Amino acid sequence: MVTIKVNSLPVDLVILDLAEAFQIPYQLNCKEYHLELTEKVGKGYIKAMMLESGLGIIEYNCQFNMDIEIQFVKDFTHPLKFLYCTKGHFDHRFSNEEQLHDLQEYQQAIVASKDYNGHVIRFQKDQEINLYSLEMDRERFTLHDECASELIKTDLEAIFGDVWATNSFYHEGYYSLALAEVFEDIKAFQDSFFLRYIFMISCGYQLLGKQIVQYQDDLNNEENRHVLRQYEVSKVKEAVQVIKQNIEKTYTISDIGREVGLTDAKLQEGFKVLYKTTVNNYINEVRLDLASSLLRDTNFNISEVVYKIGLTSRSYFSKIFREAYNMTPTEYRNMYLKKS
Template identity: 25%
Template sequence: MLYINFEHPFDQLRKLALSLNADFKEFQDSAILTLNNDLGKGHVTTYNVLEGLNVRIYDITFNEEFKLTKMEQDPSIIYFLYCIKGHFFHKFENQEDYTKIYPRQNVIYSSAPKSPNIVTFPANVHLRLSAIFVKSVTKPSNSKRRTILESALDDITSFIQKDNPFSYYGEISPVTSKYAKILIDNNRTDAVGKLLVEGAVINTLASQVEHHDAAKEEAQIGFPLTNSEILKISEVAEYIAENIDQSLNIDHLSKTFGLSPKKLQAGFRHLFGESLGNFITHLRLEKGKELLQHTDLNISEVCYKIGFSSRSYFSKTFSERFGLLPSKFKNSLSSDDLVYELTYKSTMSDGIQLSDIEDIIEEAEPRNQEHNITGCLVCQNNNFFQLLEGPKSNVLYIYEKIKKDPRHYDLEILTRKINSNRFFPQWSMALLSEKDELKDTFKDRAVDLNLDTESILQGDNLHISSTVFWRRVLNMIKASKA
C-alpha cells in the first residue's frame, strides 16, 4: 500500500511514480506519470487549473491490485470523482467495508485529519477516471470562471463539516460523461490544451453538483428505484453489450439480475431515456453498423453477430434508424467517392536492419499499386507508423497481410474511418526530421518532416493524436512538393 501525505498534487504524483517505477514529467501547469512495465500500462495526468482547483486523470490498467492511502493536510479539500470506464473501491480508514465505484457514477467525498481516504484499484481493469480536487480559497474572485466555480460549490460546501469525513455515492449520471470524456481524452499540454481542460473541468464539476442536487429532490419525491438498483441497471447494460449476439429478453434479464421487469423498464428509461427493448435494438444496430464499416462480413453474417434472427427485420430497423438499408449502406462504403482509412503503429522486431526496411518498401509499392492502396509509412527509432487508404475490402486485405509480417509486432490500430478523399495521392515514405537515422539511406526516396510524435507514442487516446499527426504529415509533404 502506498501512503501519500504531500500537499501539492504534483508532489503526490511524483511519489506515485517512484512507487510504480514509472516515468514522471513536470511542466508549468501539468505533470504526467507514464507507466509501462510489469506493474501496468497507461498514464496519470495532473493539471493545475486554477488556484485551489486541480484535476487528476487516470487512463491506466494495473496488472496487480494497487492500494493508495491519502492523508490530507488540509481537510477543506473536496473530491469530485467520475469514472467513464472500469471501476475501483473507496473507503475511509475508520470504515470496515469498501464501496464499489461504478462507471458513470457521481461520487463526491472529503476527508478529515484523522480519516484518510483509501482507494483500491483492481488488477486488469482499464480505468478511465476524472478526479477533481477543490480546495476552499479565501482570496476574492478575479475571474468569471472562479465565480462560476464558487457558485457551483455553494450547496456542497454548506453541509460538509471539516472535522468529519463526508461521502456521497450518487446514482449513475450519464450526462456528466460527455464532459469527463473531454478531460480524459485530452492529451495536449499547450495553451489550447490548458483552456480545454479548464472548460471541461468547470462543466464536469457543474454537472456533478447539479446531479447531486437533482438526486436529493428525486429522493424527496420517492423515486421508484433505490441507488443499488440503479447501479444494477448499469451492470445489466454492460451485460447486454457483452452478449449482444445472444437471445436477450426481459424475463431472462430479470431472473439473472434479480430485478422485476417493472424495475428494469423504469431503470432503463431513467438512465437511457428509452425502454429496455429499444435499448437492446439500438445497441445491436450500432454494432451492426460498425461491423459493416470495418469488416467484410455479409449482411447475414452481421445479423448473426448482433443477435438478429431475421434479416428482413434487421434491414427494416436499420433503415428506420440510419435512413439506408444495410445493403445500400454497405455498398456506399465501396463508392468511388469514399475512401476507407486505417492507421496503425507497431514495434520493429529485434535485429531489424536498414536492408529489411528497404525490402518492406520494395514489396509494398507494387502491392499497394495493384490494390489501389495509397498512404504513408513512417519509421522512427524502433517504431512503424502507417496510414493505408483505398477501397475498404482492399485495405482490410492488405492489413491482414501486414499483421502476419514477422518483421514487426505489437500492432495497434489508431484509426478506422471513412473519408471523402485521400490524404495521399500516392504511397509514400516519410522521415520525421533532419536527424533521422534513416536519412542517408532514403534521402532520394523519402520526405523530411520535422514532426514530434511523442503524443502518438504515448497514451491510450491515440485516435485523437493520430488525426492531428497525419494531417501535419500531409501538409508538410504538400509543402515540400510546392
Template identity: 30%
Template sequence: MKKLIINSSRSIEIFTQIQKCVQGELREDWGESVLTFDTTVGKGSLRTIGFNWGVSLIDCNITLTEEIELVFETQDLAPIEFIFISKGYFDYSENNTDSYTRLEQFQNTIISHKRDAEKTFLFPKNETLKVNFIRINRKEYLQKKNNNISQLNQLLVSLFNDSKGEATFKHGGSFSLRIADEIKLLNDVGSNSGMLRSLSLEGRLYLILSLQLLEHKNFEENMNLPEAISKEDILKIHKLTTYILEHISDNISIATLSGESGLSPKKLQLGFKILYSKTVNEYVRQLKLEISKDYLKNSDLSVSEIVYAIGIRSRSYFSKIFFEAYDILPTEYRKHLKNKNSSLN
C-alpha cells in the same frame, strides 16, 4: 498487495510519490503533469492540471498487475473530491477500517474526509480503471468572487464552509451517462497547447462539475433513478449509444434498438429520458445533427451526400431540422465557415 503512503494533498506531490512506486516517467507541459508507466506494477497514465481558485483535475487510465492500497496520511485540509468512473471500479474507506465502499462505473460520487482521518483507495488488479477526480480546495474556492456556494443545498454549503475539516462527507449518488459523455469529451480535448487547451479543459471541467452538483441536488430531493432502471439496464443503454453511432446512416427505430439491447421499448424510452433527458428519437436526431455539422465543417461532401451518410430521409427535412436546431441552414452554415476561414488567411 502493494501499499503506498501519501503524505500530501497537493496533486503534484501525490504524483511524485506515486512515481516512486510505479517507476514511471513524470513530465510537465503547459501546466499539465503527466505520469506514464509500463512496469511490473502495471501500465497506464495519470494526468493532473490545476486551475484558479483551488480547482484541479486528476484523471487516470490504468491497469494494475497487483492490488495497490493508496493511503492518505496528512494533516492538510482535505479537498472536496467529485469522482466519476468511466470504466472499472475501486474501493474507498476512511479511518483505516476494513469496511470499504465500492465506487462503481457511471456513479456520481462526492467525498471529503476529516482532517485527522486516513483516506484509503484500494485499486484492483487486472481491471482497467478510467476515473476522473475534480478536486476543490475549499479555502481557495471561497475567495472566488460570485462563487454562489449559498445556492447549493444545506449539506454542501456546510461542507464548503467547514474550514477546519471537522466533518466527513460521502455521497454515492445516481448513475449518469450524460456525465460519462462529457468526461469523454474532456479526455478527447485536442492536442492544442497553451491557452487554447487550458481554456477547453477548464470549460469542460466546470460543465462536468455542474452536472455532478445537479445530480447531488436531484438525489437529495428524491429525484434519483427509479427502481425500474437497474445498473445492468444502464450499461445496456450505454452500449446502445455506440451502436447508434456505428449505424448512424441506417433507419434506427425503437424496435431495432429494443431487439439489439434486449430492453423493452418502454424501458428503453424511460432509460433515455432519465439518463439523457431525451426520448430515443430525440437522442438519435441530435446525434445525426451533430455529425452533420462535423461533415459540413471538415469534409467536402455535398449536403445531399451528408444527408445520405447520416440516414435522413430527405434533404428538405434535413434542412428543416438543422435550422430548428441551429437557427441557420446547412448551406449557409458551410458558407459562414468558409468565409470565416478565408478571412483568417
C-alpha cells in the same frame, strides 16, 4: 498488496509521490503532470493538473500488475473529492474507517474526510481502470458573499461550506450523461499543451456545475429524478428496439418505461437528449417510415397499413402522414406507381 503513501495534497504533487514510489520518471508540460507506467508496474498512465481557485483533476487510466492501495495521508485538511469510475471498478474508504465503498463502472461518489483524516483508494491487479478525481480545496474555492448566502439556503452547504472538515461526507450514485460527455471531450482533446490547460480549466468548471445539478437531482425521489445517468442510456436505446420491434402494438410511454425499467420522466429525458424529440414523436416517425415502405412495396390497402403500424384511426393516420409528406397516403402510393 502494495501500499503507497501520498503525503502531498495538490493533485499535481501527488504525481511526484507516485513517481517516487514506482521509481518512474514523470513529465511536466504546461502544468500537466504525466506518469507513464512501465511494464514492471503495469500499463497506462496517471495525469494530474491544478486548475483554478483550488480545483484540480487526476486521471487514472491504467492497469496494474499488482494490487495497489494508495493512502492519501497528509496531516492537513484533505480536499473534497468527486470520484468518477468510467471503466472497471475500484474501492474507496476513509483512512479512519474500515468500510469499503466499491465503485463500479458508471458510478460516482462525492467524498470528504473529517478533520485531518485522509482517503484510501484500492485498485485490483489486472483490472483496467479509468478513474477521474476532481478535487477541491474548499478554503481556496471562495464564493462571492451573495453566492455564499445563497449556498447556505441549499443542501450544498454540507458539501461546500464545511471548509475545516468538521464532518465527513459520502454520497454515491451513477453519473449523468452530461458528465460522461465531458469525460469523452477530455479523452478526445489532442491540441497543444497550452490550449489543453485552458481546455481543462473549462472542463473542471463544467464537471463541477453538472455535478451540482446531478446531486440536487439525486436528492429527489427516484420517480422525480430527471437527469439522465450514463448507465440509463442503454435502457433508452433498448426502448427504441422495443418500439421498432412492436410498432403494431399500441404502447403508452408508461408501458415502454416499465418494459425497460425507466420512469416516464427519465424515458422522455433520454429521447430528448439522444434523439432530440419526444417518445410519442419518435413512435410516430417509426410508424410513418414503416407506412411509407408498405405503401411503396406492398399491396396492402390503407386500412391494412393503418393496422400494421399500430394505429386504429384511418383519419388520424392520413392527418399525420400529410403533415410529414405533404400528400395523402393514396397520393403517395400513386406517385410511386407512376414512377415504376
